[in-house]
Amino acid sequence: MAAAIRYAMRHVGQTATNPSVATLIVRDDGEGPRIVGRGVTAIGGRPHAEPVALAEAGALAEGATAYVTLEPCAHHGRTPPCGEALVAAGIARVVSAAADPDPRVDGKGHAILEAAGLAVTRRLMAGEAAETVSGYLNRHREKRPEVTLKLALSADGKLGSKGRGQVKITGPIANAQTHLARTRHDAILVGAGTVLADNPRLDCRLPGLAGRSPTRVVLDPRLRTTAEMAIVRTARETPTLIATFADADPHRRAALAAAGVGYVACEADPRTGRIALPELLEDLAARGMSSVLVEGGAETAAAFLDENLVDRLVLLRGEADIGDDGIASPIDVAAARRRFRLIREYRFGGDHSFEFARREA
Numbered sequence: 001m002a003a004a005i006r007y008a009m010r011h012v013g014q015t016a017t018n019p020s021v022a023t024l025i026v027r028d029d030g031e032g033p034r035i036v037g038r039g040v041t042a043i044g045g046r047p048h049a050e051p052v053a054l055a056e057a058g059a060l061a062e063g064a065t066a067y068v069t070l071e072p073c074a075h076h077g078r079t080p081p082c083g084e085a086l087v088a089a090g091i092a093r094v095v096s097a098a099a100d101p102d103p104r105v106d107g108k109g110h111a112i113l114e115a116a117g118l119a120v121t122r123r124l125m126a127g128e129a130a131e132t133v134s135g136y137l138n139r140h141r142e143k144r145p146e147v148t149l150k151l152a153l154s155a156d157g158k159l160g161s162k163g164r165g166q167v168k169i170t171g172p173i174a175n176a177q178t179h180l181a182r183t184r185h186d187a188i189l190v191g192a193g194t195v196l197a198d199n200p201r202l203d204c205r206l207p208g209l210a211g212r213s214p215t216r217v218v219l220d221p222r223l224r225t226t227a228e229m230a231i232v233r234t235a236r237e238t239p240t241l242i243a244t245f246a247d248a249d250p251h252r253r254a255a256l257a258a259a260g261v262g263y264v265a266c267e268a269d270p271r272t273g274r275i276a277l278p279e280l281l282e283d284l285a286a287r288g289m290s291s292v293l294v295e296g297g298a299e300t301a302a303a304f305l306d307e308n309l310v311d312r313l314v315l316l317r318g319e320a321d322i323g324d325d326g327i328a329s330p331i332d333v334a335a336a337r338r339r340f341r342l343i344r345e346y347r348f349g350g351d352h353s354f355e356f357a358r359r360e361a
């Protein structure tokens with residue numbers, strides 16, 4: 001199962017509304033177990049993992065054990081249910097990790113297997129498997145995507161400088177990590193201030209990962225994004241959504257729409273007058289998004305932290321100071337250690353990466 005979970009990691013964030021699931025078909029003909037078929041949910045979400053693994057195993061599936069990182073599906077989509085495919089192939093035993101909360105499955109996959117006389121073992125390494133489907137589970141259970149906040153901090157805890165425009169905070173390896181992190185999410189979200197100040201592309205430009213960029217979402221209450229911005233000019237290649245109020249300037253909205261930009265109608269938070277983030281996240285979940293990477297700036301990051309909407313926090317800390325004209329970060333490593341649970345820590349040259357998860361209530 002550990003091998004299957006590592007395999008499932010490969011397509012996390014790349015399977016549209018589907019979770020990235022892996023299946024390994026294992027048999028033991030007396031010389032120890034060997035893997036005779038493997039499958040991971042395809043990029044885009046179909047085919048599912050099981051038919052791919054069964055096709056590779058062929059006749060060797062007869063009497064074998066299937067390790068699946070998520071309960072096999074039970075519904076007729078474009079293909080027959082994976083539960084039925086496992087039965088038809090003569091699989092003897094199915095070991096699953098995470099349960100599938102999709103109401104079309106939710107126990108029915110296991111039931112198909114048991115009704116056909118297969119041995120079923122549930123929840124093997126379920127916690128580890130949940131890491132690969134955490135966004136998907138979050139979307140089904142909380143009706144909102146999992147939110148990861150990523151911030152690059154200088155050694156003195158600044159996010160950038162007020163006068164000097166964009167400043168380099170971390171080196172090339174940490175920057176490549178950011179691009180890789182983007183491919184693992186369904187959406188990248190930034191505030192309009194970041195778009196106006198830096199005119200970023202917010203796509204994934206690592207070799208081999210072109211065309212795997214998530215949807216870009218801009219929080220833009222006053223609709224300041226213009227048709228000249230890079231994210232608008234590339235909106236036909238990489239989907240772009242502007243989140244703004246329903247009464248935003250209709251001419252500007254039409255200009256952006258003509259460039260291929262989508263629009264999310266937002267409500268105002270009655271307390272602050274800002275875009276109401278929980279409702280925005282619900283809207284993104286309804287569009288099938290399971291994971292959102294929030295990439296700043298300071299005000300956007302603070303809003304997500306203040307509303308306790310951050311599930312995961314990634315702090316990349318460089319080795320140089322920015323100094324007095326720096327923009328203070330709403331959270332530093334010490335504060336993050338108190339509020340979140342540190343799950344991973346890396347060093348890239350002089351840079352540090354800290355990954356935190358929400359503390360369980």
Ligand code: AOF
Binds near residue numbers: 048073
């Ligand atoms: C599996 N194996 O590899 C995956 C599963 O829209 P569809 O027909 O592709 O179905 C989507 C649902 O399939 C999704 O919500 C989840 O329940 C399941 N995903 N199931 O047996 C897989 N990716």
Ligand code: ZN
Binds near residue numbers: 048081082
């Ligand atoms: Zn399936």
